[in-house]
Amino acid sequence: TLHASIDDSLRRLGTDHVDLYYVHVDDRATPLEETLEALAEIVRAGKARYIGWSNVRTWRLERIRGLCERNGWPAPVALQQQHSYLRPRTGLDVASVVDHEQLDYLRAHEDLTLVAYSPILRGIYDDPAKRRDHWMMERYAGPDAEARLEVLTAVAAEVGVTPNQLVLSWMLHQSSPRTVPLIGPRTLAQFEAALPALDLTLSAELLARLDAAGA
Numbered sequence: 001t002l003h004a005s006i007d008d009s010l011r012r013l014g015t016d017h018v019d020l021y022y023v024h025v026d027d028r029a030t031p032l033e034e035t036l037e038a039l040a041e042i043v044r045a046g047k048a049r050y051i052g053w054s055n056v057r058t059w060r061l062e063r064i065r066g067l068c069e070r071n072g073w074p075a076p077v078a079l080q081q082q083h084s085y086l087r088p089r090t091g092l093d094v095a096s097v098v099d100h101e102q103l104d105y106l107r108a109h110e111d112l113t114l115v116a117y118s119p120i121l122r123g124i125y126d127d128p129a130k131r132r133d134h135w136m137m138e139r140y141a142g143p144d145a146e147a148r149l150e151v152l153t154a155v156a157a158e159v160g161v162t163p164n165q166l167v168l169s170w171m172l173h174q175s176s177p178r179t180v181p182l183i184g185p186r187t188l189a190q191f192e193a194a195l196p197a198l199d200l201t202l203s204a205e206l207l208a209r210l211d212a213a214g215a
């Protein structure tokens, strides 16, 4: 499947290699050795430079990295998970959402970059109605989210940016783990609205306020 998929992707993209090739969802039914060996062959053939993994639990990641080390296979350099400024509610058990343990793991393994998908949680930060109704909020809603939203909104007003922009900037300021927000704008205007986050510099004091917020 992987060999056919990469060849099809390269053909559709009209290129001879991709920089990063992800396993989209951790596949618990196929022996990891088979998957990793196929990925190693793809890298060796020059079709992908690096590999990444997505929607995976931390213990699996550790197993993946151990197998790579023992067999000389390229280990994932990118971990693509759902991650944002709001923290998952207590008791949430979803493999694709970064939890405390995964953050701790990432902090201890700096060769792995967190690629945060749904970084603005589909736009809930700028839109109170969406915050009330969007299914994604079920994963975050609670006192901790409320406390963080309050501080986020206040800091955004002080800095003169939107809460969405502040969340993206806060992520770009993270160094442990290093975090790359993967935005999904639906319109050009949404894309343009995200761009100022790249140029925003947040002081240590503001970052500390944002980090400390919570219940």
Ligand SMILES: NC(=O)c1ccc[n+]([C@@H]2O[C@H](COP(=O)([O-])OP(=O)(O)OC[C@H]3O[C@@H](n4cnc5c(N)ncnc54)[C@H](OP(=O)(O)O)[C@@H]3O)[C@@H](O)[C@H]2O)c1
Pocket (backbone or CB within 6 Å): 024, 054, 055, 080, 081, 116, 117, 118, 119, 120, 121, 122, 123, 124, 126, 164, 182, 183, 184, 185, 186, 189, 190, 191, 193, 194
């Ligand atoms: N690995 C995985 O399993 C996985 C899963 C999900 C996503 N991803 C990847 O991550 C990327 C980003 O994920 P995502 O689309 O969930 O990210 P996101 O940026 O959090 O959400 C995108 C949505 O946010 C809203 N939005 C964007 N810019 C906005 C703005 N300036 N103001 C208000 N609302 C705004 C839009 O919603 P409306 O359409 O309502 O306007 C848009 O559809 C995807 O494109 C995909 O490549 C990967």
